[in-house]
Amino acid sequence: MKGWRKDLADLQQAEAASRAEAEILAARRAKLDRLREQGIEPFPYEYDRVEPIADVRAAHEGLEADTQTEARHRVAGRLASRRDQGGMSFLDLYDRSGRIQLQATSDTLSADAFARLTELVDLGDLIGVDGRAFVSRRGELTLHIEDFEILAKALRPPPDKRHGLQDTEARYRYREVDLMANEESRRVFIARSHIIAAIRRTLDDDGFLEVETPTLQPLYGGAAAEPFVTQHNALDRTLYLRIAPELYLKRCLVGGLERVYEIGKNFRNEGLSPKHNPEFTSIEWYEAYAEYGRAADRTERVVRAAAEKAGYDFEAEGALRFDRPWRRLTFARAVEEATGINLLAHATDESLRDAVRANPKLTKKIPEFEQLNWPKLADELLGEFVEPGLIQPTFILDHPVELSPLAKRHRDIHGLTERWEAYAGGMEIANAFSELNDPDEQRARFEAQVRYSEGGDAEAQPYDEGFVRALEQGMPPAGGVGIGIDRLVMLLTGRATIRDVVLFPALREL
RNA sequence: GCCCCUCUAGCUCAAUUGGUUAGAGCAGUGGACUCUUAAUCCAAAGGUUGAAGGUUCGAUUCCUUCGGGGGGCACCA
Structure with a gap:
């Protein structure tokens, strides 16, 4: 339905919905007016010295039923x-910390105050209370109300x-209402905050500096993805929302900052799914004089710290054992175990296609295999046959060089890079490599990407001369890691969709 | 973009498979009630069954189109 027809339908729907709802809203407005008539300000400025409800509960834990106390507490929150x-x-x-019962009596409160609380205060109003603790x-x-304020x-x-x-x-659309109504939702976002805090703290403690690099970039890079394109009026130029902070962070390494990280938003112009929001949060860190093995060790520590801070139960049934060393498996071995194909023995496009063609189980899942080159086909084999089975945390190591234009060549095995991707719960959650710091080779890798791009690959990475120039200044050998925070939060809070861990996920226009 | 499912009162759900006037709980409104906690009890109110069209004596129910939402496929982290 387009144009006026849609508008008309919306209007009719709004009209029909309004009558019952209007009565409810009018009743609340009438109470607001009556409060003002009584000289009560319904939107006062402050209410200080408030105690979290959880603290009040903790102070009286273990009291028996029907016990009075002399303890007075001041709490504030929403009336449920x-x-x-x-x-x-x-x-x-x-309040954010918990829930508590209040008792109001006309013996304690004045007739006016009691009537105000029972007649003019509605469910959902925010009130503050001074009360004496007792157990019913x-x-x-329960807090016996001695005084209260709207x-x-x-x-x-x-x-x-x-x-x-x-x-x-x-x-999703009215998250504030979700948060006030659903404790589970509050719990997820509190956990998310704790997870990010734990990551930050772990890296800070290990001598990393938090830095901020451009989100608006003249040239995007650092990942394989389509960007959002925008326009700067004063500079009269096209800018891209970043798809990754990687290249700028490595320039910080060139400059001598040695250990840097950035937590922030990346933007990728792609479809939405339970695992994809167009803007998502990542942590990337770069450690000078380290390589990808060290990066893996640090990743285990960072994720474990995040899981602990989020209260993740490692002992629960089906729990992801982030508290133990993660399984490590090479790309080639993982593919061979899952498909029977030895990638290194089929080193050309044609040879690998032949191997796939010989196995109907493989061609069924990858029907377009005849059009794929060696690296794309290898990646498909991993994605289709290995990735879904990677439930417990696993590092997949040593990817083909063609898939990894920013990673150093493997020190022992020709055609591979020193790279790993970490998987858990059947999702990729992290990506890392021994960072390529040879400017001439980086230039050649970019040129190869440009050829892929000319061959129709919309996600091939653009040539970034500024980045190569930075490498020419000398970048220390380094291990770099990127972790998808949203996905990590999904795993650590047990949510199946990214929309449950992003406060305000991308939605269709209303 | 394609496929499947779904849309009933402000909210959460019914309606005997096409049959009389679309019901209930919560919330809201009026009233009763000084240890309740899904409080209880009484009363009234609340609906263009997502929208438009069609089939039929008769449509919440069947069909078509459109819209919203969910799930899956594809792409991606």
Whole structure:
């Protein structure tokens, strides 16, 4: 449906939906007005000396049912539910740390205040409370309200108190509502924050510097992907949103910063899927005088620290054992185990195609194999037959040189590079190499990419003379790693889709 | 881009497989209730069944198109 027809449909739908909803919104506005008439400001400026609810709970752990205390606490949060009972009312309040029951009685509060709390305060409003702790006859820690204040009136109702917000689209589109309604959602994003903090801390402690490099780049590079293209008006030039920070970070190594990392957004102009958001967060670090084996060791440590900080249970059934050394398997061996093809024994396009052609199981999964060159075909074999089975953390080592234009050649095996990709849960989560620092070879690799590009490969990497020039200044040998943070968070929080770990994922226009 | 599934009250779900006036809980509204916690009880209210068209005596139910969402394929990290 396009143009006016769609507009009309939307209008009719909005019209139909409005009546019942309008009543609900009007009721809340009426209460707002009544509060103001009573001289109560529904949007005050502050409410200080608030204690996290979890701390209040911790302070009274283990008290028996039907116990009074003299302890007074001040908490603030959102009202989740209310059970009125005439001259008394129980309410549930929650903040980021937890939930606590409140009790209001007309004995303690003035008649006005009690009526305000039970009649003019709605579910979803933010309130602050001073109360005395006691444990109810049913054994629930409760604050008996001695004073309260409305901290912000909610003019829209909160989601269903039993079911929360379940509509998937609404959860992404109105994430603030998802966060307030679904504790599980809050838990994921708190874990995400902890994961990033743990990564940062681990690298900081190991002498790395956090740096920031351009997101708007005159020339994109550092990965195989299509970029977003944008325009700078004053400079009157085309700029690209970066697809990776890699090349700039290596220039920092040239400059002598020695150990650098950057946590930030990359942008790739590709389709959406449960594993792909057009903007995603990565950590890349580069360590001078190290190579890819050291990079792997450090990756294990960083991910383990992140998992621990996120409270990941390594002992749970089906848990990913990030707490143990990861399996290490060469690219060639992985492919041979899965397909029976020895890549190194089939070193030409034709030879490898022959080997694939001979096995119907392979041709079925890769029907376009006749059009693929050796590196693309090798990559397909890995992607189709190896990757889905890599559940426990695994390093796949030593990729073909044609697939890895920024990696050093393998020191022992011709045609390969010193590179690894790390997999877990059937997804690639990290990529690393002994960084190519020979400017002449880098130039030749870029030239090869340009030839692929001319051959129709939209993702071949562009020639970056500025980067080669930087290498000509001398870059120390280095190990570099990139980790997809969103995917790591998915694994560590047990989410199946990237949209559950990105606060505001890309959505169709409403 | 292709294939499959889905859309019912503000929210979460029903409607005996095409049959009378589309029901319930929550939320909201009015009322009762001083240890409740999915509080309970009483009352009223809330709907163009995603939209448009078609088949039929009759459509929430079947068909077509369009729109939203979900899942899969392809591409990618």
